[in-house]
Ligand code: ADP
């Protein structure tokens with residue numbers, strides 16, 4: 007309860023009340039698993055984090071002014087340790103080129119999650135003027151706009167409702183192992199929907215929140231990206 011309150015009250019007083027991956031700790035606090043890694047503000051610290059992570063890493067610009075990071079080339083996937091230093095500088099340069107006065111907090115260095123065996127989903131919440139907090143679940147990643155395969159429930163949701171959400175999208179067979187693929191951790195997805203439901207119920211100041219993607223693999227789920235807006 008302490009850490010989430012701190013993160014949210016920190017942003018409430020600001021003119022811009024949006025948060026990007028700085029909000030990752032909120033998810034951690036609610037037991038939603040996130041990739042190993044950290045946010046750093048110097049290239050040598052980025053290397054230290056990368057050396058702690060097994061294999062290549064993902065690096066992302068962290069700035070409340072850049073919430074759609076890929077749009078400006080602000081996400082680098084599969085960075086080997088020897089390229090971490092240059093990648094850091096490059097990400098900051100790209101951000102500066104995009105918006106010279108952008109508030110750049112630093113760079114997030116993250117463990118790679120296995121997208122090949124996984125499915126990118128989205129779990130979100132939007133405050134509806136009529137219904138209140140509307141939870142959303144659907145197919146995520148690059149397909150989310152194209153397919154618009156989503157389903158909604160009013161928060162808070164019971165376990166049965168969260169599970170229904172995973173069952174009723176058109177792409178549900180994808181989660182349950184279509185075309186000889188292993189089924190992903192649907193229990194983990196269901197649990198994540200419930201945990202997000204709890205988070206937005208505990209903190210009504212959150213106006214909208216998106217975990218996109220929540221990568222679901224046969225071994226579990228990981229919230230790879232988050233953004234939110236508070237009142
Ligand atoms: P944004 O949505 O702001 O562009 P994301 O953090 O969602 O930034 O990254 C964009 C895409 O990069 C994701 O949808 C995913 O396909 C890929 N990606 C991001 N983080 C990871 C990761 N840790 N492991 C594997 N792929 C990732």
Ligand code: MG
Pocket residue numbers: 218219231232
């Ligand atoms: Mg994203």
